[in-house]
Amino acid sequence: MPCLKCVVRVALALQLLLASPQLLAHAQPEGSLPAHGSTVNDSPNRIAVWFDHPMRLTLFEVSGPQGVVPLNPSPGRDALTRFETSPATPLGPGKYTVRWRGLASDGHVMADEIYFIVR
């Protein structure tokens, strides 16, 4: 096949051209505030998650005994390694679930759920 060498060369050249110079990272969650599974005595002032590489958060939702908790601010879809927000009103006693989804720079969609208890 006379064209095979040409095609292989073109494919290799494309691979080199398309290889992104930046590290395309598969971001992982590193921690949260309040910590996953923890119990806090009062309503937390801040609710946060952080990652080992930049993540574009597309969903960040806190829900508890009264339903979905209004937050300020909401995530803006910018690439960030830490997102921090506050409940618009103090949280009453009960179990709260934080659900987030986001896009890592390697194209993987990521999701997780963490919970904490307000005493």
Added chain:
Amino acid sequence: MTPSLPPVQFLQPLLDLLAQTDPWTWLRVLAAAAFYASALVAVGGLLFRLVFGGDPGLNRAAGLRTLVSTGAGLALLLLLLQWPLQAGFLGGGTWAAAFDPGLLALVFDGAAGQRILLAGSGLLLLFGVWIESDRWRGLGAAASLLGAALVLLAFTQVGHSTGEPRLLLASLLLLHLGGLAFWIGALIPLYRISASPPLSEAAGRVLQRFGRVATPVVAILIAAALLLAWRLMEGWTPLLHSAYGQVLLLKIAVLGLLLGLAGLNRWILVPAFQSGAPRARQRLRASILTEAVLVALILLLTAFLTTTTSPTG
């Protein structure tokens, strides 16, 4: 594995992962598995033509033209379907989010967009050339090969293999996928050519050659996969203790069955087919069909693995 660990406790990471997998994610897993299958059948059909396609009668019996063009067309549709499915998941798993222009743009503006462009161009080339003709000469052959290369390269644009060392990881993935495409793409043509009694002699020769060529190809694809898994998991410990490792173990178990069938075909069923033994044709075709089912299971496990979890947890 710790011998005293009860099986349910040992499988807890996998059970947790299954419990967390929502219907929208299952939809993404099914779409990804179907995309893998159709894209690899299209690329593999081309490789089959390249390696075994000297006899026009056999090519017609193998239905290569329909196989490659249908595989490429279906893969193209599934590639486009994965885009809104990903956007929908990011927005919380709703159809409204799936067609949210902001989320669609977010998915496209990154590694996933590069993958769509590369795979889409490759599949269009394969579809365009093979819907028109399966003649293996000149520009059509070059365009087909370029299309297949683009489709395989697209797999290296997203996910774990984009980490460092990128060239090594991408090369291992390409080797793995090339071998897999060769194997998967041969199953339907081999099944078809072994059906026709007038073609038995020529089909027997192709089946025998396939067995010889496939042995080193499969060895390379397994070696590449093991090296890739070891690099991504940073050792073998997560194989037992993480959901990713446990799904990978399931995949390896199915692969073991598949290798057993491949060995049975090569050393027992194909020689029996060539010697015209009674019922050898039916047994061989049943075995190839079972191989196809196991391959489908492997692709489903792979799609589940890449959609729901990661090597590092």
